[in-house]
Amino acid sequence: MTTDDIAVTGIGLVTPAGVTLEANWEALYAGRCLAAADPVLSGLTVDFSCRVAGLDPSAELGARLARRLDPAAHFALAAARRAVGHAHLDMTSWRSERVGVVLGVGSNSLHTYAGAFGHLNAGEAERVPPLALPRSVPNMVAAEVAIDLGATGPNFTTSAACTSGAIALGVARDMLRARSCDVVLAGGAESGRCRMTSACFHRLQALSTRRDAPHLASRPFDSRRDGFVLGEGAAVLVLERHSTARARRAPVLALLRGYGATCDAHHPIAPHPCGEGIAEAMRIALADAHCAPEDIGHINAHGTSTRLNDASEAAAITRLFSAHSPPVTASKGVVGHSLGAAGALEAAFTILSLQHQTVPPTANFTSQDGDHKLDVVAGLPRAALMTAALSNSSGFGGQNTSLLFTLPL
Template identity: 50%
Template sequence: MADTLAVTGIGLVTPGGIGTEATWQAVCAGRSTARTDPELTGLPVDFTCRVPDFSADALPDTRQLWRYDRSTQLLLAAAAEALRSAHLEPTAWDPTRVALVVGSAAGGISTLEIQHRKLLDHGVPGLSPLTLTGYLPNMAAGHLALALGITGPSLQTSTACASGASAIIAASLLLDAGLCDIALAAGCDAMNTPLCAAAFAKMGALSRRTDDPAHASRPFDKDRDGFVLGEGAAVVILERTAHAAARHAPPSAYLVGHATTSDAHHPTTPHPQGNGLRRAVLQALHSADATTHDVDHINAHGTSTRLNDRTEATVIRTLFPSHPPSVTSAKGVLGHTMGAAGAIEAALTVTSLQRATIPPTANFVGPDATTTGLDLVTGRPRRHNLTLALSHSLGFGGHNTVLAFSTRT
């Protein structure tokens, strides 16, 4: 990386709650948010993790709520909190020097499904003229840029479940290139829809614990059988350290390294030895001028699927044989928030550094032969002074993304 970048603001809207504090308390409590979902009645898997009590009151401007897909609504609420935490006021900044990058796996998929049903049931007269502006994958970034008056670079990334982390990397590159002074990096998705739930169930990716949803998502556990669909949004605000210091904005942590690689192995299955993830970890550490001995903590992708957790555990175990970092996964509580996951978990990694606390991995009972050997935080939060932490994000298509955050520049 050309410059160390300061994280000056965070906003979270997750199944753990609306706001960073609500989400943090939820993951530290280690209680799953998975519940039976009325919108999925009759499907093979009928439970998800949804944002609780989300309404128009959580949005900064509710006059055009009907224009936005649910994923965009979550993003707008997260952005409002991020701006407050960074002490930024859009009316006071130079909008040409602000960048926005939003990651999403599916765009406005809820809008697409709803409008497709209307087309089938009522023909063209039943179709909303705002279908495309609600659904198109770039429109989350477009709507947020409109809401905040951002006229600098505005981009949308899509690398499946690594999308939010990819957005953070893209935002950092814009800052390094001098194309902006402030960058909002985000992830958002709301794929708790009948089509997405049925499709994931059809391919065998979802947990089938319909009789016990609360214990369905169990990262790295011997009895894991798939992930649980979640929804959410996160916004991470990045600035060059000098710019943050000039406006007296205290950093929560620093983005000191990052890397992204591809497996080129299989559309959905990670490389069995984790070669792509291994290279991403080493490249991220190299860009941070650090080694494996410097890593205190890893916020793992930890999906609760057989293959992901096996691959990720193998990489961690082989890269850190004598100095194992503490490991956690938030997906036992929040479910898999898809394109939002990378940004949400990056925000949680920063919060762990800031609060010297690692949340537990929910629902973990014990490892199997493929996930043994990790220093997995379970049961209760672990207090630990942290200096360098990694956040892993992996996605269909063989995407591997690693972010390195530190309490030091």
């Protein structure tokens, strides 16, 4: 460990499992899918989702602010506030110009778009809300967090489909290494619970259609998988240089030691069938952290529960870890797929696994297919002595990201 290592000193989570670290860990530990019928999606072919539990935006943010913001911003502000508190940061005394915010967003404010275009299509342009434009600009989730917390340093959004939240963490790490900030709040926020989103993904044959049993719908790497479940949420991590954290005696939860990002350059939607891109992202993260494959005690896979993605990622893991097969889990089995926020959620979950020295089970997993046999943890959690773990993300456009976390020594 060096003084330039990047420490995670706080985590804020708002997910279908709850709004505390304890509630999220309990849900992951139980390994049960949280999908249920969703009134927002009523009447559609896919009418179920994984919804955020335990957050009252009006009570949390105040009624006026809650009305002004879309769900993704509700989640981001709540998660950021929790992360700052968890890191024991004092917003009244920090150097605000040295505090940055980098949040990943896949497709901001489809809720606002849908309503505004409904008015336009009905010939009611005068009913389009005046704030529809700023609410729909992707950078506004990060901007709202900065406004809420008074963080005046660099502020921007990363948008790379379902790797957005993971890339935000990698970019934040590089900003800290470059010393352009002392603290960065990084992660992702999104709500996929939108009728347009559900209709589009269904047309792409990417969603599970198990309407009769939503709790069995999300089943990463399982031979009977038929698609993912829409989710929502936010995760914000407080990152700072280890030397800075040590100087203020902050709790160090983990170190972000490795970051790899690649593009398949293969297809707009389908991943490379052999998993070349995600394999290379893992190799880069390992090299960046000066780790070997045998150092990895756990992989939190992207694991969407779709045919193509799971097969591609399994091929990559099998090939890269041919001499050492680390236990694999896929959190989307429990909380669904929160799209642009997913990589950040799963990074936080990976850190919780390291802290608890336990790999949570993959929901609904019973058997694998194909030639790529992973050590998928299923049924019950598995105790595991580990000091390092990978968190993988992939997305449209062939985007791939791998983050390597270690316990502080």
